[in-house]
Amino acid sequence: MLGxxxxxxxxxxxxxxxxxxxxxxGRGEPRAGGETAAHTPxxxxxxxxxxxxxxxGKLRVIAFGAHPDDCELRxxxxxxxxxxxxxxxxxxxxxxxxxxxxxxxxGPLARRRLAxxxxxxxxxxxxxxxxxxxxxxLLPNLENRKAIVRLIRQWQADIVLSHxxxxxxxxxxxxxxxxxxxxxxxxxxxxCPDVRHLERNPVFLYFEDRFTKPNRFSADMVVAVDDxxxxxxxxxxxxxxxxYEGGCNxxxx
Ligand SMILES: [Zn+2]
Numbered sequence: 001m002l003g004x005x006x007x008x009x010x011x012x013x014x015x016x017x018x019x020x021x022x023x024x025x026g027r028g029e030p031r032a033g034g035e036t037a038a039h040t041p042x043x044x045x046x047x048x049x050x051x052x053x054x055x056x057g058k059l060r061v062i063a064f065g066a067h068p069d070d071c072e073l074r075x076x077x078x079x080x081x082x083x084x085x086x087x088x089x090x091x092x093x094x095x096x097x098x099x100x101x102x103x104x105x106x107g108p109l110a111r112r113r114l115a116x117x118x119x120x121x122x123x124x125x126x127x128x129x130x131x132x133x134x135x136x137x138l139l140p141n142l143e144n145r146k147a148i149v150r151l152i153r154q155w156q157a158d159i160v161l162s163h164x165x166x167x168x169x170x171x172x173x174x175x176x177x178x179x180x181x182x183x184x185x186x187x188x189x190x191x192c193p194d195v196r197h198l199e200r201n202p203v204f205l206y207f208e209d210r211f212t213k214p215n216r217f218s219a220d221m222v223v224a225v226d227d228x229x230x231x232x233x234x235x236x237x238x239x240x241x242x243x244y245e246g247g248c249n250x251x252x253x
Contacts, residue, residue: 049129052088052155059087062152063161064179065207066138066171067100068093068113068130069239072120074207075161076232077225083125084228090127090155093117094144094175099135101241102250112241119238123231138170140177146192148182153195157186157202164206166214179204 052060061082065071071079071091079089096110104112114130121128131147138144152160160183165176183204189197209217225232236243 050127052090055156058085059158060156061087061089061159061161062092062155062157063090063207064092064094064148064151064163064175066094066163066169066175067097067135068117069097069242070163070172070207071161072117072232072235072239076120076124076235077228078223079126080124080228080231081223081225088127088155089124090129091117091121092128092151093130094148094178095133095135095138095171096130097135100248102246102248109241116239116241120235123234123238136171138174138178140174140181144174144178145181145185148178149185149192150195152182152186152202153192153198156198160202160204161207162204164209164211164217166211167209168211176206 059082061079063071063075063079065074070093075091079091082089093113097113098107098110099105100113101109110130110132117128117130129151133144160179162179163172163176165173165180167173167176183201185191186198187201191197205221206217208219211217241247
């Protein structure tokens with residue numbers, strides 16, 4: 001049982017997963033004839049992020065994925081387990097996935113993706129947020145590093161999950177870099193002093209992946225999620241624009 005924080009730390013686990021999001025998101029351009037990427041700001045339809053829960057002794061976990069399906073595919077199982085134990089989990093998609101479909105793009109697609117991950121969050125019992133950064137255009141710059149630092153601090157995170165920075169997809173890779181570059185800075189008082197620094201550095205963990213160069217993923221912890229697999233599969237079903245409609249390139253690889 002994971003009733004206490006210490007027990008949870010011991011149990012802390014790497015993340016099961018299995019399905020690689022890359023096949024569905026962010027690869028390729030919208031087809032000619034599809035809705036053009038008008039880039040209607042997602043913010044027009046995005047409710048303000050909920051405030052972080054008050055400290056209550058439970059773990060606080062925040063996961064960063066590049067697109068609104070990455071965290072769900074990589075960590076929905078372990079998130080469901082944490083949430084069921086009363087721990088606080090938040091998924092953040094660092095881009096809005098506004099070109100992640102073969103036949104539509106821009107604001108309408110971004111809002112659709114937001115609605116899908118909100119369904120997933122309700123299934124898992126967690127919070128979710130999408131940053132309004134264009135899909136395929138994420139850069140590991142100072143502005144985005146500060147955004148990641150602020151999110152980790154605001155969540156008062158004990159555990160941070162993200163992609164590794166060696167991934168075929170530039171958005172995945174840059175999320176890995178941004179989180180890596182934020183990992184130390186979250187504790188530095190005069191970096192982003194508008195959000196109070198963390199007194200204790202969180203544990204930073206990578207999502208599992210299948211990339212072999214420059215080095216193969218090596219799991220330090222593995223969590224069985226058999227008991228929550230139905231919730232994870234329900235999330236996949238909720239991501240209908242990705243998994244029923246062929247994603248950014250209609251399923252071509
Ligand atoms: Zn992705």
